[in-house]
Amino acid sequence: MAYTGKVLRVNLNTGSAKTEELNKQWADEYLGGKGLAIKYLYEELQPGVDPWSEDNKLILMTGPLTGTIAPNSGKLAVAAKSPATGTILDCSIGGHFAPQLKYAGYDAVIIEGKAKMPVYLYIEDDKVELRSAEALWGQGAHETEHTIAESLGDVVTLAIGQAGENLLPIACISSELYRQAGRGGIGSVMGSKNLKAISVRGTGGLDAPDIRKVSTALNKIKKEDTMDDENMWAYSDGTPMIVELSQEAGILPTRNFQDGSFEGYKKIDSEAVKGVLKAKKACFACPLACGNYVETGKTMVEGPEYETIALCSSNCGIDDLEALIEFNRLCDDYCLDTISAGSTVAFAMELTEKGIHDFGIRFGDVEKFLQMPGLMSRREGVGADLADGVAAVAEKYGGEDFAMHVKKLEIPGYEPRGSFGMGLAYGTADRGACHLRAWPPPLEAFGDMDPFTSEGKAEMVVEMQDDNAVKFSAIFCDFWALSTERMAEVLSLFIGREITADELTEIGERVYNLSRLFNEREGFDRKDDYLPKRIYNDKLLSGKTEGKLMPLEEYEKMLSEYYKIRGWDEDGKITEAKKKELGL
Amino acid sequence: MKALIFHAEKCVGCKLCHLACSAQNEQVFNPTLARLVITSCFDRDGLVTEGRVCDLCQKCVEACPVDAITVKNGRLSFSEELCTDCSLCVDICPNDVIVDKDRGIGVCVQCRTCANWCPTEALTFEEVSK
Numbered sequence: 001m002a003y004t005g006k007v008l009r010v011n012l013n014t015g016s017a018k019t020e021e022l023n024k025q026w027a028d029e030y031l032g033g034k035g036l037a038i039k040y041l042y043e044e045l046q047p048g049v050d051p052w053s054e055d056n057k058l059i060l061m062t063g064p065l066t067g068t069i070a071p072n073s074g075k076l077a078v079a080a081k082s083p084a085t086g087t088i089l090d091c092s093i094g095g096h097f098a099p100q101l102k103y104a105g106y107d108a109v110i111i112e113g114k115a116k117m118p119v120y121l122y123i124e125d126d127k128v129e130l131r132s133a134e135a136l137w138g139q140g141a142h143e144t145e146h147t148i149a150e151s152l153g154d155v156v157t158l159a160i161g162q163a164g165e166n167l168l169p170i171a172c173i174s175s176e177l178y179r180q181a182g183r184g185g186i187g188s189v190m191g192s193k194n195l196k197a198i199s200v201r202g203t204g205g206l207d208a209p210d211i212r213k214v215s216t217a218l219n220k221i222k223k224e225d226t227m228d229d230e231n232m233w234a235y236s237d238g239t240p241m242i243v244e245l246s247q248e249a250g251i252l253p254t255r256n257f258q259d260g261s262f263e264g265y266k267k268i269d270s271e272a273v274k275g276v277l278k279a280k281k282a283c284f285a286c287p288l289a290c291g292n293y294v295e296t297g298k299t300m301v302e303g304p305e306y307e308t309i310a311l312c313s314s315n316c317g318i319d320d321l322e323a324l325i326e327f328n329r330l331c332d333d334y335c336l337d338t339i340s341a342g343s344t345v346a347f348a349m350e351l352t353e354k355g356i357h358d359f360g361i362r363f364g365d366v367e368k369f370l371q372m373p374g375l376m377s378r379r380e381g382v383g384a385d386l387a388d389g390v391a392a393v394a395e396k397y398g399g400e401d402f403a404m405h406v407k408k409l410e411i412p413g414y415e416p417r418g419s420f421g422m423g424l425a426y427g428t429a430d431r432g433a434c435h436l437r438a439w440p441p442p443l444e445a446f447g448d449m450d451p452f453t454s455e456g457k458a459e460m461v462v463e464m465q466d467d468n469a470v471k472f473s474a475i476f477c478d479f480w481a482l483s484t485e486r487m488a489e490v491l492s493l494f495i496g497r498e499i500t501a502d503e504l505t506e507i508g509e510r511v512y513n514l515s516r517l518f519n520e521r522e523g524f525d526r527k528d529d530y531l532p533k534r535i536y537n538d539k540l541l542s543g544k545t546e547g548k549l550m551p552l553e554e555y556e557k558m559l560s561e562y563y564k565i566r567g568w569d570e571d572g573k574i575t576e577a578k579k580k581e582l583g584l
Numbered sequence: 585m586k587a588l589i590f591h592a593e594k595c596v597g598c599k600l601c602h603l604a605c606s607a608q609n610e611q612v613f614n615p616t617l618a619r620l621v622i623t624s625c626f627d628r629d630g631l632v633t634e635g636r637v638c639d640l641c642q643k644c645v646e647a648c649p650v651d652a653i654t655v656k657n658g659r660l661s662f663s664e665e666l667c668t669d670c671s672l673c674v675d676i677c678p679n680d681v682i683v684d685k686d687r688g689i690g691v692c693v694q695c696r697t698c699a700n701w702c703p704t705e706a707l708t709f710e711e712v713s714k
C-alpha cells in the first residue's frame with residue numbers, strides 16, 4: 001500500500017494524541033512529502049501566525065514510496081512556517097526516520113501547541129507517549145540521541161540542540177547525528193514548542209501488489225538507472241566533488257562572496273576529503289550512499305557536504321580541512337544550519353575587516369572560527385549578535401549591500417554572477433535563497449549553456465522547480481537524476497493506478513504555486529524576489545568569473561520573463577486564471 | 585555448499601537487503617522480518633557496522649525435533665506443515681537470524697535476493713566447508 005491512510009495529530013498543549021484519516025483528495029493532488037505538507041499547512045495555519053507561537057504547526061510527512069524498496073525513497077519532509085523568513089518552509093531529511101514512521105502506521109505527524117515543560121515524543125506503532133526531556137534540555141543533539149537510544153534501544157530520532165532551544169532562526173534538526181533538516185530555522189520551531197526530540201520505531205510492514213514482481217522490476221531500474229554513471233558520483237565522491245567544478249567555473253563563494261574562486265580549494269576538495277574517508281554511508285533504501293564518514297584522529301563527522309565546504313570553508317577563508325570537519329561536527333551537534341552559520345560568520349568577518357563593526361574575527365582565523373558555533377548557539381558574547389543570521393546582523397550593524405541572503409535566508413554555495421540561472425532560482429525559491437528548488441549550475445556554469453546571460457534561464461528554472469517540487473513530494477532523493485517518466489513508472493507500481501509524467505509535471509506546478517500562494521498570503525511579492533546588491537554591483541575578483549557581475553536590468557528581465565511563464569502578474573502574484581487551472 | 589558472507593567494510597547501511605528479503609520471503613516490506621540483521625549506526629565512538637547472516641552452520645537442522653528444517657541441494661528448506669512452533673531453532677541459532685513468526689519460523693533459504701540487491705557487494709555467496 002502506498003499510504004497507511006493515517007495521520008497522527010499530537011497536541012502539546014493538552015499532551016494528547018489522536019489518529020485521523022489522511023485526506024485522500026489532497027494526497028491525489030499533492031502526492032506526499034513537500035506538496036502534501038504544504039497543503040496541510042496552507043489549510044490549517046492562520047495567515048500571519050507567529051512561527052514561534054503555539055499556533056504554528058510542525059509537520060512530518062512521508063510519501064507514497066516511503067518504506068518500500070523503491071530506490072532513494074527514504075527521505076522525510078519536515079515543514080512549518082519559517083521563523084527565519086516568514087515564508088512556507090519545507091526541509092528534506094535523509095537517514096532512516098521516514099520508513100520507521102510509516103512502519104509504525106502513519107503517513108504523517110502533525111504537531112500542534114506548546115508543551116509546558118521540555119518533552120520528547122516517542123512513537124512505537126499504536127503507542128504514543130510524551131516523555132519528560134528536562135534532563136536532555138541544554139544538551140546537544142548528539143548526546144540527546146545517545147541518551148534516548150540507551151533508554152529506548154534501536155529507535156530513530158529527530159533531535160534539536162541548543163540552537164533550537166534558544167530560538168535561533170538558523171537552527172536545524174539532526175537525525176542519526178549527521179543528517180539534517182537544515183534550513184529556515186526548522187529546529188527552532190521544535191524549540192519553541194519545548195519539543196526536544198521525536199523518536200520512532202515501527203514494527204509493521206507495507207504490502208504491495210505483486211510484491212516479488214515489483215521488487216524484481218525495481219532492482220532492474222536500480223541497476224540500470226539509479227546506479228548508472230550519471231549518479232555514481234554520489235558513491236565515488238559525494239557532494240565534495242562539486243568543489244573543483246565550482247572552482248573551475250568561478251562560482252565557489254569565497255570570503256563572503258567577494259570572490260568566486262579560492263586559492264586554498266585543493267585543501268578542501270573531494271580528494272582532500274577522501275584522504276580522511278573512513279566509510280561510505282547511505283540513507284534508507286539508497287544504493288548511492290553519498291555520505292562520507294570521515295575521521296581525522298581528533299574529530300569525526302559524516303560530511304563535510306559541499307554546501308558546508310563552500311560556506312564554512314572558502315567563504316570564511318578557511319583552508320584547514322580538520323578545522324572545517326570540527327566546525328561541521330559542532331554545527332550538527334548544536335543544530336546550526338551550516339549554510340546559514342557559515343554565511344553569518346563570513347559576514348561578520350567582512351564587517352570586521354571593513355571596519356564597520358569589530359566582531360573580533362577575520363577571514364582565515366581558525367581559532368575564533370571554531371568558537372562560533374558554541375557562542376552563537378548559546379547566544380553568548382559575540383555569538384549573541386550573530387545568532388539570528390545575516391539579515392539580523394545587517395539590520396543592527398549595517399552592510400546590507402553585502403548581506404548575502406534572499407528573504408532573510410542565507411545564500412548557498414553557488415555564486416550567481418557566474419550562474420545567472422542560479423540567481424533567478426535563489427530569488428524565486430519558495431523558502432528564500434535555496435539551491436534545492438532549482439539547481440542550474442550543471443547546465444550553465446558546469447555545462448554548455450552560457451552562464452553569463454539571462455537568455456533561456458527563466459524557462460529552465462520554471463521547469464527545474466516543477467520537476468523538483470514533484471520529486472520532493474513523491475519523495476525521491478534529488479541525487480537520483482531520474483526523469484518524470486521514470487518517476488511515473490515507479491509510482492504506478494504502488495499507487496494502484498497508472499500515473500503519467502504529464503500528471504506529475506502538473507502536480508509539481510501545483511505544489512510550487514501553492515507554496516507561492518502561501519507566501520503571497522503572508523505579504524510576499526516581487527519586491528521580495530531580489531538578490532543582495534553585491535550581485536548587481538560588485539565585480540568578482542579572480543578566476544573564470546573575474547570582473548563579472550549580474551546587472552540588475554538583466555535580473556529584472558529574467559524575473560519578468562519568469563513570472564510570465566509561470567502565469568503570474570508583473571508583481572509576481574498568481575493570476576486567477578492560473579489558480580483556476582491548477583485547482584488552487 | 586555456498587553460504588552468505590557479510591563484508592562490513594563494504595556495507596553502507598541502506599537496508600535494501602532487509603527489504604529484499606522480507607519482500608521475497610514474507611511478501612511484505614518489513615525490515616524486522618528479514619532473515620539477516622545488518623546495522624550501521626553511530627555510537628559515541630563513531631560508526632559501527634555489524635551484520636549477522638546465516639552461515640549454514642546447520643545447528644537449527646540438528647535442533648529441530650520434527651525435521652521441519654532440512655538441507656536440500658545445499659540449501660536450507662523449511663516445512664511449515666511439520667513445524668510445531670517449538671522455537672528450539674530460534675533459540676539455538678548462534679547468529680539470531682531465524683525469524684520467529686506467529687505461525688512457523690523464517691529461515692534463510694539461500695535465495696540470494698539480498699545479495700542480488702546489495703549495491704556494494706557487501707553480501708556475497710561463497711563456498712563454506714561443512
